[in-house]
Amino acid sequence: MQLTTDRSNRGAAREEARRRKSRRGAGVSAISSVVVIGGLIALVVSSKGWPAVQETFFSWAAFKDSFPEVLRGFWLDVKLFICVEIVVLVLGLVIALCRITSAAALYPIRLLAIVYTDLFRGVPTILVIYLIGFGLPALELSGVPTSPVLLGGLALALSYSAYVAEVYRAGIDSIHPSQKASALSLGLTNTQSLRLVILPQAVRRVVPPLLNDFISLQKDVALVSVLGPLEAFRVAQISASSNFNYTPLIAAAVLYLCVTVPLARVLDRMQARRGQLDGVGTVR
Amino acid sequence: MTQTPVIEVDGVTKAFGDNQVLKGVDLTLTEHNAVALIGASGSGKSTLLRCIDLLVEIDDGDVLLDGEVITDPSCNLVEARRRLGFVFQAFNLFPHLTVRENVVLGPIHAHGRPRAQADEEAHELLKRFGLDKRADAYPDTLSGGQQQRVALVRALASRPRALLLDEITSSLDPELVGEVLELVVELKAEGMTMMIATHEMSFAREVADEVCFLSEGRIAERGDPEQVLGDPQQPETQKFLRRLLEAGRL
Structure with a gap:
């Protein structure tokens, strides 16, 4: 076979070939992105209903008008999210520990923990919010809070703790028994182990x-709106129905994205790092 | 010279389901002595060591530590384990802790020693075993030989009455076996009392005062290493050693 390079400059030739390949790759991905994304935009914009949709969903004037108020509502979402998340992290761990306990005397606690996770994982979150938000105050017990924000937060915390407890339990189960033997x-x-x-x-x-689960909870905070508190979605909804323009909902969506997208990137990076660690391979 | 028994195993049986792993084992380990347990995989060596360290509950018989029946249900098993050191085949270091933290965990939390004292003692031990430069490293970054040496240091840090070594070189690359066995020989010279399950016959010959050959849950033959390994009397022992010889492992 006839080679185009001799032994002495094969390294340089290889380098050049690699560069050519990466240039070609970049070119192809740029062109295909323009074609696909441009095509989709063209399809939407050229549709018959687009002028009407643009007016009702993407009105810049309506966006500017509603944004400050939606942002104020969103602040409530953020506060609620943070408080609920802290409760969930602690309560989830407690439930997980109750589920793994093997002491005979604690059997009722274990049973309760199982019933709890089955119940709150099985019922749709929005139903839990309804039941607690409207059911608890209806009992007219003294000392039970009646603030819809508090009740909504409680419902979210109960629902999400069930999921998070299972996540913790899976994590505990994933630790090899030899680690426990070693500790003992x-x-x-x-308990020390x-x-x-x-x-x-x-x-x-x-x-x-x-x-x-955090990312999921961050969005589900909007469900509390069914109880009436003026959080971002609720504010946007009110503004939308009073002006017959849905742009405020887009404003709310943008705000949710501002929180969930960075969280998703943090998660990606963590998983990439985890992949690297696993690649090294740990011997146990 | 009278020899003080440290560990006495008396008629111990253990079954996992239908699998009768130990069928009545009697064994005495006296102070400053080393007993080597040899035998094919599945002959019950590891199970016996785990029974002695109370990591596995026995079915029948007794295990005595310094004359006290530690397998009695009324005995505090955590307290008994604190007096024994165990080194596992697969190291079982704690991957979330550094080498030093691995070593001081037992002294601080199981023995209630002050952190400063535990750190000081850990440093001394690591230095002696040539590991002081890796004190702040995580186990994953160490070679297999280094990890197993750390595991030995971790077991020693609690100043155990006896060490139980469970095939501690079986998951090491051949070139790393030596650095671990050297340490055990050194410990033996210092008078450490040890029970050692091993597949390394030359090591057993070098370090052990008595060799016990386990076969199907019983001690089929026991005695002086030269005799058991050089001139075995029982047919099972002869067969086992011949197989090792053919595999080039003797």
């Missing part, structure tokens, strides 16, 4: 799925 052989008690050896590893392992 040092003379640690069961769990606290010092199992849980730290389990929690680290479930950070990505926990973050995934």
